[in-house]
Amino acid sequence: MKVAFVASEAVPYAKTGGLADVIGALPPSLRGLDIETTIIMPRYRSIAGGKKDGIRLKVAGAYPVSAIEQDGSIFIDHPGFFDRDGLYGDNNGDYPDNCERFVHFCKAAMQVVEQKHYDIVHCHDWQSGLVPLYARIKGSKTKSVFTIHNLGYQGKFDRSKFPLLGIDKKYFTPEGLEFYGDMNFLKAGIVYADGVTTVSENYAREIQTPELGFGLDGVLRARRRDLHGIINGIDYREWDPGVDGLLYETYQDFDGKQRNKLRLCEEHGLDAQQPLIGIVSRIAGQKGFDILVKAMADIMKLGCNMIILGFGEEAYHVKLSRFAKDRPCRLSVHLKFDNTLAHRIYAGSDFFLMPSLYEPCGLGQLISLRYGTVPIVRKTGGLADTVFEFDAASMSGNGFLFTPYNSEALVDAAARACRVYADPAKFKELSDNCRGYDYSWSRSAKKYGDMYERLLRH
Numbered sequence: 337m338k339v340a341f342v343a344s345e346a347v348p349y350a351k352t353g354g355l356a357d358v359i360g361a362l363p364p365s366l367r368g369l370d371i372e373t374t375i376i377m378p379r380y381r382s383i384a385g386g387k388k389d390g391i392r393l394k395v396a397g398a399y400p401v402s403a404i405e406q407d408g409s410i411f412i413d414h415p416g417f418f419d420r421d422g423l424y425g426d427n428n429g430d431y432p433d434n435c436e437r438f439v440h441f442c443k444a445a446m447q448v449v450e451q452k453h454y455d456i457v458h459c460h461d462w463q464s465g466l467v468p469l470y471a472r473i474k475g476s477k478t479k480s481v482f483t484i485h486n487l488g489y490q491g492k493f494d495r496s497k498f499p500l501l502g503i504d505k506k507y508f509t510p511e512g513l514e515f516y517g518d519m520n521f522l523k524a525g526i527v528y529a530d531g532v533t534t535v536s537e538n539y540a541r542e543i544q545t546p547e548l549g550f551g552l553d554g555v556l557r558a559r560r561r562d563l564h565g566i567i568n569g570i571d572y573r574e575w576d577p578g579v580d581g582l583l584y585e586t587y588q589d590f591d592g593k594q595r596n597k598l599r600l601c602e603e604h605g606l607d608a609q610q611p612l613i614g615i616v617s618r619i620a621g622q623k624g625f626d627i628l629v630k631a632m633a634d635i636m637k638l639g640c641n642m643i644i645l646g647f648g649e650e651a652y653h654v655k656l657s658r659f660a661k662d663r664p665c666r667l668s669v670h671l672k673f674d675n676t677l678a679h680r681i682y683a684g685s686d687f688f689l690m691p692s693l694y695e696p697c698g699l700g701q702l703i704s705l706r707y708g709t710v711p712i713v714r715k716t717g718g719l720a721d722t723v724f725e726f727d728a729a730s731m732s733g734n735g736f737l738f739t740p741y742n743s744e745a746l747v748d749a750a751a752r753a754c755r756v757y758a759d760p761a762k763f764k765e766l767s768d769n770c771r772g773y774d775y776s777w778s779r780s781a782k783k784y785g786d787m788y789e790r791l792l793r794h
Contacts, residue, residue, distance in 0.1 A: 337788060338372045339363075340454040340478075342445045344438070344463035345423060349409070350380045352423055353618070354568070354699050355461060355485050358535075361571040365781035371788070374452070376445045378418040378437075379404055379411035386411060391451050395443045403448060412444045435493040438521065439500045442466035446474070454478050456788045462491030465525030466501065469513065472528045473503060479791040482529035484522070486696050487543050487550050488622070491521030515551070526555055530791050532563045533784075535697035536718030540565030548694055566784060567721055568697040569777035570706065575682075577707050582679040590764050593683065593708050600684030604668040606641045611757045613640050613750070614685030614709065616678045616700055619648030619656070619671070624691030624714065624746075629655045631743035631750075636666050638747075638754045643668045643685065645677055682707045686763075687753055691738075691746050695719050701735070702775040708767040711735035712749050722775065726752075728762055734770050 345351055347360030363373035379386075386406030393401045393412075404411040412418075417437040425431050446467050449457045458481045459467045468480040495518050498508050508514050513524040526532055534540045540563055542548040544556045556563060574580075578588045584599040585592065601608035613635070617623045629652065635642070644656060644667070653671050660669040670677060682688065688704035690713040697718035701711040705722075713719040715737040726733035736753045738745035757763045 338454045339456040340449050341375045341458050342464040342467050343377055343460040346375050349383050361777050365777035369785045375409040378441055379413040381419050393444050393447050401444050412441050435497045438463045446470040461485050462522040465521035468529035469524045480529045481531045482525035484534040493519045532559055533566050536567045536721045537565035538720045539696045539717040566780050569775055569780045570702045572776045575703050575706050582676045583683050596684040600680050611640045611686045613642045613687045613689050614681040615644040615689050616681055617646045619646045619652045622693050625652045627743045628691055631746045634747045635750050641666050645670045647671055685709050687712050705770045705773045708771045712753055715739045
C-alpha cells in the first residue's frame with residue numbers, strides 16, 4: 337500500500353506546533369506495517385538541498401512550480417509563496433496571500449498524487465483541505481483521508497477568491513465549501529474526503545456539539561459514520577528519559593528523576609523540597625492561561641513552585657512576568673522556545689499542568705507520563721482519553737483532572753495532587769505508574785492502517 341501524507345509542516349523540516357510532530361512520527365510507524373509512505377509539503381526557506389523529481393507539475397496561472405525530492409519526501413517548490421521566514425505569517429499576522437499559497441500547494445500536491453499513483457492520500461488540517469475536493473472532482477482512484485488536528489483553525493477566505501480554485505461554481509454551496517458566504521478549506525476536507533479522522537475519541541464527540549464545533553458541528557454530525565477519533569502518539573525515540581541526551585542525566589527510576597528535579601530547581605532558583613509544577617505550552621487563552629493567572633496565587637499557597645516555558649499572547653506574557661518578578665523563588669518564567677529546557681521541565685517537574693479550554697489531543701501529557709511526571713489536566717478532548725483520576729486506595733489512575741472551566745476547579749485539582757505528594761511512598765508509586773503507560777505510535781498506526789484497508793475495500 338502506498339500512502340501520501342499531505343501537510344503544511346513536518347519534523348524535522350518545519351514546525352510551528354504539534355502537527356509537525358505527528359507528520360514526522362506517524363509515517364515511520366506505518367512503514368513498520370509494510371505501508372509505503374511519502375510526505376508532500378511546501379518547500380520553505382528552512383528546507384535546503386534535495387533534487388528535482390521527475391514529476392511534471394502544471395498549475396494554472398503564472399506560478400512556476402517544481403517538485404523537489406529529499407529523503408523520501410516531496411517538497412512543492414515555488415519561492416514566491418514559500419521562501420519566507422514564517423510558515424503562515426509574520427509579526428503582522430497571517431500572510432494576506434495564504435489563500436493563493438495553499439490553493440497552489442493543494443493543486444500541485446494532487447498532481448503529485450495522481451502521477452505517483454498512491455492508494456491513499458492522507459491530508460492534514462485546512463492547508464491541505466482542498467486535496468480531497470480535487471480528488472473527488474477528478475474522479476481519482478486514490479482514496480482520501482482528512483485529519484482534523486484543531487477545528488479552531490479552518491482556513492476561511494473571502495468568496496471573491498473562489499475563481500482561484502479553478503472549479504465549477506456548483507461546489508460553492510452550503511453543502512460544499514461555502515461557509516457563511518465565504519470559503520472554508522477545512523470544511524472542504526470534511527465534506528469531500530472518503531474518511532475523516534481527528535486526534536482523539538473524545539474530541540471526535542466534542543466537535544459534533546455546538547459548544548466545540550466552531551460552526552461545523554452540523555457538517556460533522558452529517559459525517560459521523562465516517563468520523564473516527566484516533567489518539568496521537570509520541571515518538572519514543574525522542575521522548576525517552578533513559579536515553580534523552582538533553583537531560584541533566586538520563587534515568588530509569590524515581591531516584592534519577594529526583595536528581596533531575598534538583599538540578600532544574602538549582603538552575604532556576606527554586607526550592608527542590610517543594611512540589612514543582614511544570615508547563616510547556618503555547619501561552620494563550622485556549623491553553624487555559626486565563627484561569628491559570630487567576631489561580632496562581634492560590635496554587636502557590638498550597639506550597640507549589642512553578643516553571644513555565646512558552647510563547648504566545650502578550651497580555652499573558654505581561655501578567656506572568658509580573659508574577660515571577662514578585663515571587664522569584666516560587667515561579668520561573670521563560671517566554672521563548674527552548675527545546676533543551678522543555679525536555680528538562682518534563683523530566684524535572686513533579687507535576688505537569690494543562691488547564692486547556694479545549695485540547696484536541698495534547699502531546700504534553702503523553703510526554704509527561706513517559707517521564708514519570710504526573711499530569712494535572714482539564715477533562716477535555718484527548719486529555720480525557722489519556723489521563724485518569726488517581727485513586728490512592730487502589731493506586732489506580734495516572735493524574736488529576738477537573739471539569740468546570742474555572743480557577744477554583746483548577747486549584748482543587750492541584751490541592752489533590754499536593755496531598756498525594758505529601759505521602760512520599762504513594763507519590764513515588766504514582767510516578768512509577770505513569771511511566772508504565774504506552775502512548776507510542778504503534779497502536780495508533782495500526783488503527784490508521786486498518787482504516788486505509790477498509791477504504792480500499794469499498
